[in-house]
Amino acid sequence: DTAVSQTPKYLVTQMGNDKSIKCEQNLGHDTMYWYKQDSKKFLKIMFSYNNKELIINETVPNRFSPKSPDKAHLNLHINSLELGDSAVYFCASSQVMRDDSPLHFGNGTRLTVT
Amino acid sequence: AQKITQTQPGMFVQEKEAVTLDCTYDTSDPSYGLFWYKQPSSGEMIFLIYQGSYDQQNATEGRYSLNFQKARKSANLVISASQLGDSAMYFCAMREGYSGNTPLVFGKGTRLSVIA
Numbered sequence: 347d348t349a350v351s352q353t354p355k356y357l358v359t360q361m362g363n364d365k366s367i368k369c370e371q372n373l374g375h376d377t378m379y380w381y382k383q384d385s386k387k388f389l390k391i392m393f394s395y396n397n398k399e400l401i402i403n404e405t406v407p408n409r410f411s412p413k414s415p416d417k418a419h420l421n422l423h424i425n426s427l428e429l430g431d432s433a434v435y436f437c438a439s440s441q442v443m444r445d446d447s448p449l450h451f452g453n454g455t456r457l458t459v460t
Numbered sequence: 461a462q463k464i465t466q467t468q469p470g471m472f473v474q475e476k477e478a479v480t481l482d483c484t485y486d487t488s489d490p491s492y493g494l495f496w497y498k499q500p501s502s503g504e505m506i507f508l509i510y511q512g513s514y515d516q517q518n519a520t521e522g523r524y525s526l527n528f529q530k531a532r533k534s535a536n537l538v539i540s541a542s543q544l545g546d547s548a549m550y551f552c553a554m555r556e557g558y559s560g561n562t563p564l565v566f567g568k569g570t571r572l573s574v575i576a
Contacts, residue, residue, distance in 0.1 A: 379563055387499070387549055389566040402563060436505065442559060446512055448495055449564055451505035 349373050352437045352452035359427055360460055367422045367455045369437030376442040377401075378420040379449065380412060383434040392435075395420050396442060427459045463487065464552050464567035471572050473542045480527065481537040481570045483552030493555045494535040495564060496526070500548040508550075511535055539572075547574045 350371045359365050371378065380392040394402035398414045409425040420437060434454045441447040465484045473479040485494065496508040511519045511526045519526040527536040539546055549571050553564040 387569050389551065391563040391565070394563050434503065438505075445491070445493055445555070445557075445559060446510050448507040448510060449505075450507070453504050456503075 350450050350452040352455050356456050358458045363427050364425045369420045371439040375439035377440050379438045380422050381436040429459050432459045463565045464554055466567035466570050468570045475576050476541055478540045481550050484534045485554050487556050489556040495553045496537045497551045498548045542574045544574050
């Protein structure tokens with residue numbers, strides 16, 4: 347009965363490769379997010395989707411492309427991976443009609459680019 | 461400018477003692493919400509407590525309470541009766557506006573170590 351699940355948990359790959367991270371939530375939430383946590387533990391919003399529609403696209407390189415096939419799924423595809431992309435990527439979801447709705451996070455995907 | 465400031469990179473507390481983790485925020489929006497999260501060494505993000513800008517009383521959840529001082533724009537987390545399992549990173553975060561689909565902006569976190 348996992349609420350927000352991400353796969354894979356670990357991803358090790360070489361520079362220049364393309365990789366995807368999948369995220370699914372079974373909470374019935376309307377909004378999903380991708381956050382990046384760097385080596386100093388700083389969490390920064392990358393994207394936000396509401397009902398499959400992109401709402402927020404922070405200054406993220408074009409190599410990162412989110413895709414939301416339905417409101418329960420938000421995947422992240424990364425092209426031409428670079429060393430600086432190494433980080434932990436968190437998927438999260440929240441309920442749009444509740445201003446007190448916390449973000450429910452997945453367990454994170456640790457991406458290591460060598 | 462930083463919207464959320466956590467000035468304590470690291471804190472130590474003796475087991476069974478109370479500890480306060482500081483958080484100040486910056487917003488001109490009258491409607492906002494403040495959240496605290498815990499991230500243990502295993503890496504997951506655990507929601508602890510929420511305080512709305514219009515809430516008259518300080519939020520409490522078990523051993524967690526929020527010392528909300530609106531005029532000072534501070535929302536400090538108080539953990540009472542610290543336990544070894546409280547050792548973790550703690551993040552303060554803010555949502556501006558009155559919609560649940562606005563992302564949270566996080567502070568840089570405070571690493572709490574509980575000593576036996």
